[in-house]
Amino acid sequence: MIASPMEVCCLHLPFNEGSAECVLTLASPWDVIPQNYEELLSDKELERLRSIVSEKRRREYVLGRIITKNALSTLVGKIKHQDVSTLNETSGCPVIVNSDYAVSISHSGGLVASLVFEKRHSFGIDVECISEKNIRAAAHVTSEQEPVPRNPEHLIIAWTLKEALSKALKCGFYRSFDEFSLSWFAQSSKICHCSYANHPEFFGIACLTCDYSFAVSYRRRTPLPKKYYAQFLDSIHRIQTSVLNNSV
Numbered sequence: 732m733i734a735s736p737m738e739v740c741c742l743h744l745p746f747n748e749g750s751a752e753c754v755l756t757l758a759s760p761w762d763v764i765p766q767n768y769e770e771l772l773s774d775k776e777l778e779r780l781r782s783i784v785s786e787k788r789r790r791e792y793v794l795g796r797i798i799t800k801n802a803l804s805t806l807v808g809k810i811k812h813q814d815v816s817t818l819n820e821t822s823g824c825p826v827i828v829n830s831d832y833a834v835s836i837s838h839s840g841g842l843v844a845s846l847v848f849e850k851r852h853s854f855g856i857d858v859e860c861i862s863e864k865n866i867r868a869a870a871h872v873t874s875e876q877e878p879v880p881r882n883p884e885h886l887i888i889a890w891t892l893k894e895a896l897s898k899a900l901k902c903g904f905y906r907s908f909d910e911f912s913l914s915w916f917a918q919s920s921k922i923c924h925c926s927y928a929n930h931p932e933f934f935g936i937a938c939l940t941c942d943y944s945f946a947v948s949y950r951r952r953t954p955l956p957k958k959y960y961a962q963f964l965d966s967i968h969r970i971q972t973s974v975l976n977n978s979v
């Protein structure tokens with residue numbers, strides 16, 4: 732449907748009440764989006780698309796919706812893409828209409844990411860490319876009191892960890908940045924972990940790879956053992972490398 736490169740990473744989470752899954756997809760908007768993409772979007776999604784002027788933003792929107800539908804069909808079986816709507820609430824939070832699944836979406840520097848998961852859980856994701864503009868923004872978002880080394884890479888990682896939390900909380904960055912402050916930050920190899928001062932119930936993991944930082948924030952009670960997130964981040968690295976090597 733979409734020209735390669737696009738890979739899907741399936742992460743199986745062993746929850747207490749039985750197994751559950753979430754599906755992470757990373758894709759590049761510079762890929763050829765199928766000519767029939769309008770047939771894959773619902774009427775409401777097309778209505779929203781018509782209001783988006785920027786070509787880059789249109790591609791991100793279309794690709795985000797298509798990979799979310801593909802992920803949903805991995806989880807629930809065959810679906811008719813046109814019947815599934817991922818719309819944004821007033822806060823901007825994306826919602827898969829009439830579904831037991833929720834989604835978190837992010838785009839930056841040519842990558843679009845979507846994580847589809849069961850609604851009873853809370854996940855937020857963020858991807859940011861390392862650029863001069865983003866480094867300046869990241870320095871603004873993290874205070875000197877926070878336990879994060881003040882170099883460009885770590886500041887970008889901290890930013891993604893915070894934005895991922897803001898999405899897991901469904902509020903976005905409309906609250907003060909203090910709300911998302913980090914109280915603990917550690918790095919082991921290329922994987923960083925954090926706790927949040929004002930949201931101790933959440934945990935964040937991030938990795939920096941191929942000039943992108945990618946972060947996931949989720950509730951601590953979500954029993955995601957270390958070996959799973961190591962696997963998760965390995966997959967992200969593999970997908971990013973594959974997507975970026977094949978991108979224009």
Ligand SMILES: CC(C)(COP(=O)(O)OP(=O)(O)OC[C@H]1O[C@@H](n2cnc3c(N)ncnc32)[C@H](O)[C@@H]1OP(=O)(O)O)[C@@H](O)C(=O)NCCC(=O)NCCS
Pocket residue numbers: 791792795819822823824825835836837838839857858868872894897898899900901902903904905
């Ligand atoms: C959430 C937010 C930070 C995302 O910013 P962004 O630059 O668009 O970053 P991303 O590409 O990573 O994320 C975009 C996606 O976030 C999701 N999103 C937006 N608001 C959200 C919210 N309240 N909760 C959860 N997810 C949200 C959307 O799915 C969106 O993609 P879509 O429009 O295609 O559906 C932004 O919408 C926001 O809250 N802005 C507030 C003001 C601000 O920008 N401050 C300065 C930041 S340095």
